[in-house]
Amino acid sequence: MPNWQLDDPAAAWPALRTSCSKLVRQTAWKNACTAAESLGRAPSGADARRYFETHFVPWRLVNPDGSMQGLITGYYEPLIRGSRTRGGRNTWPVHGVPRDMLTIELGDVYPELKHLRLRGRVEGNKVLPYFTREELEQRDAQLPAPILFWADDPIDLFFLQVQGSGRIQLPDGSMARVGYADQNGHPYQSIGRWLVAKGELSLDKASMDGIKRWAQDNPHRLAEMLNANPSYVFFRELPSSNDGPIGAQGVPLTEGRSIAVDPRYVPLGAPVFLSTTYPLSDRPLNRLMMAQDTGGAIKGVVRGDFFWGFGSEAGREAGRMRQQGSMWVLLPRGMTPPALQ
Structure with a gap:
């Protein structure tokens, strides 16, 4: 993942813990999620990076035609x-x-x-x-x-x-x-x-x-x-609350750290490293996200929908986002991507 060092993985930690509240019940995820729990609610950037590099293997998402980029849109509440x-x-x-x-x-x-x-x-x-x-x-x-x-x-x-x-x-x-x-x-x-x-x-x-x-x-x-x-x-x-909306994984979404995917290729709850650009610009946007949602228009291997959060400003960003990007799914060591099973 060439841009992996450009993001702070500790910023994705709350979204990871939310995903793990569901994934810890699955055998393939139990060790990784238990290790995350042992690091507490707010590990340092160095500890968070070491955690992901120790417990996960990145798999690059590639389209059936061999291309490595796809459409990245945005949505909001x-x-x-x-x-x-x-x-x-x-x-x-x-x-x-x-x-x-x-x-x-x-x-x-x-x-x-x-x-x-x-x-x-x-x-x-x-x-x-x-x-x-x-x-x-x-x-x-x-x-x-x-x-x-x-x-x-x-x-x-x-x-x-x-x-x-x-x-x-x-x-x-x-x-x-x-x-x-x-x-x-x-x-x-x-x-x-x-x-x-x-x-x-x-x-x-x-x-x-x-x-x-x-x-x-x-x-x-x-x-x-x-x-x-x-x-x-x-x-x-x-129920009304200040948490994010409930995504397809059954957990609240996290502003700027949740992404909707096609679950045929990316397991719900998995970390996804996204390399794209900000809406209507060529400014890099490299972000560790959590695949916590799906969508009727989110079909394909390299296809993501970036959750911008709640309100009018989030809506403006989401409405303008139609970028090209690359994606990697991070799976626990020993786990095979769905498309290869």
Whole structure:
């Protein structure tokens, strides 16, 4: 890892301990996580570096075509406004999981497909794909799904779905938190790319801010734009706290130290060394991260989504991040990467 010396691994220690709270139960990780616990909550940079170099072996992630770089994007925990009751501006439903949606684990039938699942619905004696975003919007009150909150802005709600979790500021000023519960089974399609393909925005303007401005200028085409992404995320309410949102590993994410990956190639919880650049620049960003999350658009070997944290500043950085980067996964000595098993 040519840039390994450019980061302080002690800064990743809180995220490592969070990952180890789950991984310590697995035989392959037990020794490494027990050793981390023995070093306490705040080891020196030298001790943290020695720990990683002693207990882990870095494996470089390489794409099927032999290339060693891939897309690194960013995400964050947004804040939107809403209410538990419908009224005023709060008219956009934040849905829980529909009662009529089936989840079919393909790995139960075909072990080689253990990471794949289908979402569907029963109609007559057939199992059909579950409804797209457009079809869900058309069903409206007929959708057999709980409504957890009512949001006051459809674009903010859309980006809440893209991020997969967030906080909702209620009328009395209190905060609620929601996290990813399930998804309708349709692939994520970027509305930014749709706007570029339609000639509505140039590629450099297809950021979160650019999309929001376009929506404000074209309210009559809002549904057309949103429905270009057939994917739809359903939420669950989570306890409100100051910790990061809960990622796919089941632990709170750490600002600037958690990364979403494709778990077919990177085990959840594993340390990942990322070598990329800051958004819209060539300034190096070399960071030891923890693979604590996944995402509908995070598919492929060298593919990562950098968690920037909570709030508007984190959102600006996340919305501008579309860099190329290299990744190494650090696995306990003796452990084989999933793709080689």
